Structures are given as C-alpha cells and as structure tokens.
Amino acid sequence: MSGPSRDVWVYVEHMKGAVAPHTYELLGRGRNLAQTLGGRLVAVLLGHRAVDMARTLGVADLVLRVEHEQLGAFTPDAHARTVAALAARTRPYLMLCGATSAGIDLASLLSALLQIPMVANVRAVQVEDGRVVATSQLCGGKLLCDVEVPAGAVLTVLAGAYPAEAGASTREPPVETAAPPDLLNQIRVRVERLLEPAAGDVDITRMPILVAVGRGIQRKENLPLAEEIAGLLGGAVCASRPVIDQGWLPLSRQVGKSGMTVKPSLYLALGISGAPEHLEGMRNAALIVAVNTDPAAPIFNVAHYGIVADMFEIIPALTARLKMKKAA
Amino acid sequence: MRIAVVLTMVPDLVEELEIDASGKALDTQWLHYVLSETDDHALEQALLLKDRHGAHVSVFALDYGDADQTLFTALAKGADEALKITPLPEGVLGRREAAAIFADVLRAHPADLILTGVQAINDLDGHLAGLLGGLLNLPFVGVTRSVEATGEGGIIVQKEYPGGAAAEISVPLPAVIGVISAPQPPRYVPVARIREAMKTRSIDTVAASGAAAQPVPTILRMYKPQAAGQATMITGAPEHVARELAAILESRGLLR
Numbered sequence: 001m002s003g004p005s006r007d008v009w010v011y012v013e014h015m016k017g018a019v020a021p022h023t024y025e026l027l028g029r030g031r032n033l034a035q036t037l038g039g040r041l042v043a044v045l046l047g048h049r050a051v052d053m054a055r056t057l058g059v060a061d062l063v064l065r066v067e068h069e070q071l072g073a074f075t076p077d078a079h080a081r082t083v084a085a086l087a088a089r090t091r092p093y094l095m096l097c098g099a100t101s102a103g104i105d106l107a108s109l110l111s112a113l114l115q116i117p118m119v120a121n122v123r124a125v126q127v128e129d130g131r132v133v134a135t136s137q138l139c140g141g142k143l144l145c146d147v148e149v150p151a152g153a154v155l156t157v158l159a160g161a162y163p164a165e166a167g168a169s170t171r172e173p174p175v176e177t178a179a180p181p182d183l184l185n186q187i188r189v190r191v192e193r194l195l196e197p198a199a200g201d202v203d204i205t206r207m208p209i210l211v212a213v214g215r216g217i218q219r220k221e222n223l224p225l226a227e228e229i230a231g232l233l234g235g236a237v238c239a240s241r242p243v244i245d246q247g248w249l250p251l252s253r254q255v256g257k258s259g260m261t262v263k264p265s266l267y268l269a270l271g272i273s274g275a276p277e278h279l280e281g282m283r284n285a286a287l288i289v290a291v292n293t294d295p296a297a298p299i300f301n302v303a304h305y306g307i308v309a310d311m312f313e314i315i316p317a318l319t320a321r322l323k324m325k326k327a328a
Numbered sequence: 329m330r331i332a333v334v335l336t337m338v339p340d341l342v343e344e345l346e347i348d349a350s351g352k353a354l355d356t357q358w359l360h361y362v363l364s365e366t367d368d369h370a371l372e373q374a375l376l377l378k379d380r381h382g383a384h385v386s387v388f389a390l391d392y393g394d395a396d397q398t399l400f401t402a403l404a405k406g407a408d409e410a411l412k413i414t415p416l417p418e419g420v421l422g423r424r425e426a427a428a429i430f431a432d433v434l435r436a437h438p439a440d441l442i443l444t445g446v447q448a449i450n451d452l453d454g455h456l457a458g459l460l461g462g463l464l465n466l467p468f469v470g471v472t473r474s475v476e477a478t479g480e481g482g483i484i485v486q487k488e489y490p491g492g493a494a495a496e497i498s499v500p501l502p503a504v505i506g507v508i509s510a511p512q513p514p515r516y517v518p519v520a521r522i523r524e525a526m527k528t529r530s531i532d533t534v535a536a537s538g539a540a541a542q543p544v545p546t547i548l549r550m551y552k553p554q555a556a557g558q559a560t561m562i563t564g565a566p567e568h569v570a571r572e573l574a575a576i577l578e579s580r581g582l583l584r
Contacts, residue, residue: 076470077468101471101488101489101508102490104458105457107458108457109459112462117424117545120451120453121451121452136452138451138452139345140449142552144553190498192497195486195494233582234584258492260491261491289576300559303559304558305561305573306560307569314569321570321573325574
C-alpha cells in the first residue's frame, strides 16, 4: 500500500434515506482539516439506492459512492470491508466517523483490517505546527487526552463537538461511483429485519418537561420520587442507560446515543453524571438543571443550573415547594 | 457451543483519578479497578446462552488490577473455565495492544462465539470488540443488546441503531460480538459463593505472546478538564435550593 494522500474522508451515516445530522458536523470539521492539510474532503457514501443523499453533501470536494444491496442497512462487516477496499486504492490522511453505534463498530474494525491507528471519542481535532492533534475524552468525561494522530488514522468524533451548519451546503457535489468489492457477495452477516423503537406509554421526544434519572436513583423503588416531581411539573420521567439496563424503565424512556434525542423546555437531571453517550441525547434542551453529588460531573458542563447535593435531599424539598406553588 | 468471554478491568470512577508524573497516563499506584460494565453484560449474555442452549463458557482476562477476583467471580456466576494472561509486557497497555494479545490467545483457544463489551470507559486507541473482529478476521457485530442461537450453527443478534431503532442481524459462527447490554441485568453472586469458588476452582494461566508492535497514536498529555463554567450553581440548604429553583422555573413559565 502506498503512503496516504492529504485527503480527509468522512464516513456518511444515514438511515431511512436521510443523512444523520452528526455527519454534517464531521463534514464541517473535515472541510477545515482538508483545507489545512492541502487535500480534498471526500464524503464516503455507502448504501443501496442512496444516490439522492449525495446531493446533500455539497460541502465535500467529492462524494465517493458505492451501491450494493448488502450496504443498505449498516452492518460493520459489509461497510468496513468496503471502506477498506476503497482505502486500499487511495489512502486518506484522516478518516472521520461518528462516535455512534455504527461509527465505533466501523472504525475499530477498519483499524484492525487496515492496520491503521485509531483515536476514539474525539471531542476536538486540529492541525498544530503541521501535525494533527486530537483530544479524546476518557472515563465518562473525567479525563482528557491529547494525542498526536499519525497519518492514515481513523477517528471517532463525539456528537456535538462541532456545529453541523459548517457541513451544510446547497452546492451539487461531484459524485464518483466505485464498484462494490467482490467480497460483499461472500459476507454472510445479514440484516434480517429492522426494529422500530418500541412504542412506549409516553413519547419522551414530545414532552416539554423531562425529569431524568441516572445511576444516582440507586434502585427502582426510588423512581416514584422522580415521577412525583414529573407529575407536578406536567412532564415525564426518562433515564440514562444504566437505569434502562437494570430494567427499571422501558427502552422507550432512554435518552442518549442509542436512545432518544430530546429537546424539552426543561431537562431536570437527577443523579446523572453526564457520560458523552447521554449528553448526546439531551444537550440541546432549552433549560438543563442538574443535581449531582460530584462537583466535577460532566453534566455540569452542559447544565444551565447546577446543584451539588444528594438528590435525595433536594427531591423532597423541591416536591414540597412545587406542591406549595400548586396550592397557591 | 464454545463461548469465550473477554473481560477487561477499567478505573473505578467512584475513586479520584490522578495523573502520573509523566503527565501522560493515569497514576496506577492507588488506582482501583473494576470490571468494565459492558464486559459484565457480555458475561451475562454468555451465561444466558449457556442456560438456554448449553455451552462451555471460558473467561479470559489480562493480569492487571484484580484479575483473580474478576475471574473467580465469573466462575462463581457459572463460567466453566477461567484463563489469566500473564505476564504482560512492560508499560501501560493500550486497547490496541491488549487486542493483539487477546487475539493471539484466542487463536490458540478457538471458540464458536467470542463475546466482549463493545466499549470501555478508558478506550483511547480503539474498542476491543471491533479490533478483535478485525485481527481474528471473523464476522463482527457490535452494540448488541441480545444474542440468540438459531439452532442452525449461527446466531441472531439485535444491534442498536441511533434513535432507539435496532436490527436483527444473522451472523454465522465463529464470530465476535460486541455487547452493549444483555437482555437482563448482570446476575448477582453472593460473596460466599465467590469465596467458595476461590477454594474449589482454579484459574489457568496463559502466557502473553510477543504480539507485534501495533499502530497507535502518540499520547502528548493527559489531564482533567477545566469546568466549562456554564452552569450557574445554586447552593445552600435543600429548602433554599428548592425555593431558588422553583423561582427560576416560574420565571420561565415552566410552572403550571
């Protein structure tokens, strides 16, 4: 394999015929990086009947498209092996993927298949004195790590790290269609059926007020405390992943990377530390109030108001105050 | 079915994390490790498959942190065999180097199904599951929330997509699966049973091979983030905090 070009590739994530908003964030940053590195910005669009989406990728210098039935819904094997085949012909200097349920699969597999370095959970990437430096977020946001990114590396970039507006364009980009690699016909990993989000009793994406509970709720028996506040506020209870994994609330109440993205007028976060996966789903709420015992909890970096306290001391006081207001 | 479960230990976030003198790594002198949460789910998924279909479950861990405790706990939960990879190369192991060591060991201990957590809180240079899929050149699916045997020599996994969506994906075996969660919470095992396992069961050791140098990024510095300072902090007694908060909500028309 020859040395890498100066090009920056962005893997285009899409679902149901629409490009994922996160992809535009990557394209915007990729545009800047490609310009600094002196290369092209290439949007890599894999899919089945995905040609229309290429028109929305005008910020790229080139859309590199591969069409195949196996690329219709994402599977890591089909997508990573196709990108690997493309990269074997023209190696990019950098490849940007979302730190998403597709991106983390794709990037790790690519890293091993192509024997290229990977940097995970990147929240900033720039060129400094001719070298690419990325800042990765570790330990639920409690640590940051600056790394020098070698040429040819693949990065997974956290949602919200860059504005999506910079990746939007009305320009019609040039599209190059590449032949699908033969190995796609040999891959036996197949999507049998797509599963829609479970219809819950409450659609949290439509609720104006959400009371969110995290690991700090400690046990299922404590959930009524949050439900009472939600009831007083006219909202609903939702949760971060650990609460859902315990089976205390249904999947339809999960906020975050693989759950719902919400944008309520009020997001009251109780006992949620603010792991990147959770922040991804709620950071655009109009008003975020967080209660956590850890003053360094990352949730306070996105909250508008913060309370460093035991939620079990705050909840009864707030419940009493809200009842008093209601009665007045 | 032979199932291999790859277990990794990660820093316990309940403890204060300190950076070492180099400024490029965690200070491990007082660092307390716990089993990575998604690996715990991978173990639960393996034990569920064993419960339903019968399987031989082997658990693998690198020799750092409290690997023995982790492995004996897995045995007490129902794993059939525990293997500790030791000694390890000098220095801090990145995820990529760990993947290369695990891959070498798993080649010598082949399994029909390799399960591990899809990501860990300290992943910097890759995620173990996907790296293993690529290094072992096996079919791979990550971010799964259930794995079921088909009875036809394969498995059906549910992979999560964004927005609460998912897909059922058929995967031929052997394969590597990266688990985000098992269909049920990891089972609890009483301390007495772990102690019993320590007395009655044993951990086999496997030598870490001299895995080839892996392509990894260069760490420039590790540090704690400065608070973004966005949040206005409300302090005081709970009643005072509640009063302030209610006033804020009322001023924004959020109290009905």
